[in-house]
Amino acid sequence: MPFFLFATLFIAAPVAYLVIGSFQNNQGETTLQNYAELATPSVVNAFGTSIEISLVTAIVGGIFGFLLAYAAILGGLPRVLRTALMTFSGVASNFAGVPLALAFIFTLGQLGIVTVFLKGFGLNPYASGFTIYSKVGLELVYLYFQFPLMVLIIAPAIDGLRQEWREAAENLGASSAQYWRSVALPILFPTILGTIILLFGNAFGAQATAYQLTSGTLPIVPVIIGAQISGDVLHNPGLGYAMAMGMVAIMAISILVYTVLQRRAERWRR
Amino acid sequence: MRRRRASLVWWIVFVVGFIYFFLPLLATLDFSLKAKPAFAAYTNSFADPKFFSSLLYSFTIGVVTIAASLALIVPTAYWVQLRVPRARSLVEFVSLLPFVIPAVVLVFGLIRVYSRPPLPLTHTDLGSTTLLVLGYVVLSLPYMYRAVDTGLRSIDIRSLTEAAQSMGAGWPTILWRIILPNLRVALLSGAFLTLAIVLGEFTIATFLARPAFGPYLSLLGNSKAYEPAAVSLISFGLTWLAMIVIAFLGRDTRTRIEIGGAH
Numbered sequence: 001m002p003f004f005l006f007a008t009l010f011i012a013a014p015v016a017y018l019v020i021g022s023f024q025n026n027q028g029e030t031t032l033q034n035y036a037e038l039a040t041p042s043v044v045n046a047f048g049t050s051i052e053i054s055l056v057t058a059i060v061g062g063i064f065g066f067l068l069a070y071a072a073i074l075g076g077l078p079r080v081l082r083t084a085l086m087t088f089s090g091v092a093s094n095f096a097g098v099p100l101a102l103a104f105i106f107t108l109g110q111l112g113i114v115t116v117f118l119k120g121f122g123l124n125p126y127a128s129g130f131t132i133y134s135k136v137g138l139e140l141v142y143l144y145f146q147f148p149l150m151v152l153i154i155a156p157a158i159d160g161l162r163q164e165w166r167e168a169a170e171n172l173g174a175s176s177a178q179y180w181r182s183v184a185l186p187i188l189f190p191t192i193l194g195t196i197i198l199l200f201g202n203a204f205g206a207q208a209t210a211y212q213l214t215s216g217t218l219p220i221v222p223v224i225i226g227a228q229i230s231g232d233v234l235h236n237p238g239l240g241y242a243m244a245m246g247m248v249a250i251m252a253i254s255i256l257v258y259t260v261l262q263r264r265a266e267r268w269r270r
Numbered sequence: 271m272r273r274r275r276a277s278l279v280w281w282i283v284f285v286v287g288f289i290y291f292f293l294p295l296l297a298t299l300d301f302s303l304k305a306k307p308a309f310a311a312y313t314n315s316f317a318d319p320k321f322f323s324s325l326l327y328s329f330t331i332g333v334v335t336i337a338a339s340l341a342l343i344v345p346t347a348y349w350v351q352l353r354v355p356r357a358r359s360l361v362e363f364v365s366l367l368p369f370v371i372p373a374v375v376l377v378f379g380l381i382r383v384y385s386r387p388p389l390p391l392t393h394t395d396l397g398s399t400t401l402l403v404l405g406y407v408v409l410s411l412p413y414m415y416r417a418v419d420t421g422l423r424s425i426d427i428r429s430l431t432e433a434a435q436s437m438g439a440g441w442p443t444i445l446w447r448i449i450l451p452n453l454r455v456a457l458l459s460g461a462f463l464t465l466a467i468v469l470g471e472f473t474i475a476t477f478l479a480r481p482a483f484g485p486y487l488s489l490l491g492n493s494k495a496y497e498p499a500a501v502s503l504i505s506f507g508l509t510w511l512a513m514i515v516i517a518f519l520g521r522d523t524r525t526r527i528e529i530g531g532a533h
Binding site: 002067075088091098099201207229240244 | 487
């Protein structure tokens with residue numbers, strides 16, 4: 001079947017090459033040395049920064065996305081806002097990479113309109129140590145595609161909360177808070193957690209946005225792998241392959257957990 | 271659903287989201303209009319031959335990617351649905367692999383494998399462009415497969431196939447004249463999402479040194495002041511356009527929003 005031939009040649013072969021390379025030293029001998037070298041402080045630091053950025057943006061984006069979806073669906077806002085939110089989320093979750101990084105430089109860079117606006121009040125964010133080209137800056141940028149993705153995935157789940165459940169709870173004398181604590185949140189929990197994990201993977205794999213924003217100066221895993229492709233910055237090809245494997249492993253775990261949680265969540269949707 | 275009056279909290283949440291969404295766009299617009307004389311950022315961009323050549327390059331790559339992706343996926347999904355349903359979960363698994371393999375890792379492997387014999391693709395321009403298309407086909411797999419699969423499930427392909435066969439149609443005729451036209455809406459939404467992704471893609475195009483739109487915008491962002499703002503807005507407009515087309519196509523079927531993910 002051509003499909004499997006294609007998958008073998010252009011998905012399996014490149015990954016297999018990296019896998020094999022990650023177990024070889026410069027002389028082509030089999031070794032585990034590359035994986036041992038993942039413990040080098042600079043590599044550990046890169047993974048740490050990447051994980052931190054992904055985790056922070058996943059949790060903050062997840063919570064804010066949930067609140068936004070809740071506000072639009074159950075918060076009693078005009079219905080037209082809900083349609084608008086879903087459309088914007090569809091666009092924003094796809095608006096990443098170079099143009100997104102540039103848009104934030106125009107907003108919060110040295111000459112960005114918000115920076116200039118705040119300076120007008122005598123508040124210079126750059127004087128207090130903030131820069132958009134830093135870890136915090138990158139997190140702020142990543143949130144732009146993180147929370148819309150949360151809105152897109154969580155909205156159908158919030159929609160799926162049945163009115164009967166709420167009525168049943170109220171008939172039994174439950175307050176709104178009790179309904180949320182004992183009924184709605186336990187039902188939504190697998191979806192919320194699963195989606196936050198998906199957001200984690202979404203941020204972890206992103207390369208273009210970070211590269212454009214920080215010109216490759218913020219050492220996160222995808223940026224280092226990028227530099228390793230162009231020139232052997234780690235001075236060890238095998239270590240580059242091992243880092244790529246580490247990245248695939250983390251992505252695989254997050255997608256797997258997401259899938260499992262999503263299956264659990266579907267029990268309630270019939 | 272019982273409507274309650276919106277409390278202030280939900281309005282605040284919504285307004286914060288609204289500001290966060292539009293402020294960067296507003297800033298970009300503002301920046302693009304700062305160049306003197308008025309609209310110079312736009313006229314300069316349009317006067318730059320590289321603007322159109324890179325956009326045309328990416329557009330062409332996008333169209334070729336869509337065609338290649340469809341040629342690969344439609345017969346596969348059709349065959350799986352009709353003849354070997356047992357293979358469904360395997361095909362589904364393979365089509366989701368690109369989510370697990372970040373673009374930067376994929377291009378890393380592709381370059382290492384295809385820069386040496388027996389297939390030294392990266393040594394020639396045509397070879398690198400071919401590799402770029404193949405990489406994009408990989409990226410498009412999850413969206414395209416899902417779009418095609420959903421489309422196939424919504425029509426009775428068994429009856430259609432049997433009817434066509436009883437009138438003497440061969441496999442190519444069935445796929446081209448019966449199945450494809452019936453999948454039109456599903457395919458178009460997958461196609462436009464792929465186009466939107468390809469037009470903005472940066473990572474794979476950069477490492478393969480291709481003159482695509484993403485790397486062009488990146489370079490412009492590092493070298494010019496106002497032009498990148500104008501080109502970013504145009505790029506955003508193109509994404510917007512693709513999403514509107516998808517929403518428009520999906521208006522008859524169940525409303526389904528496509529999720530592309532970050533780059």
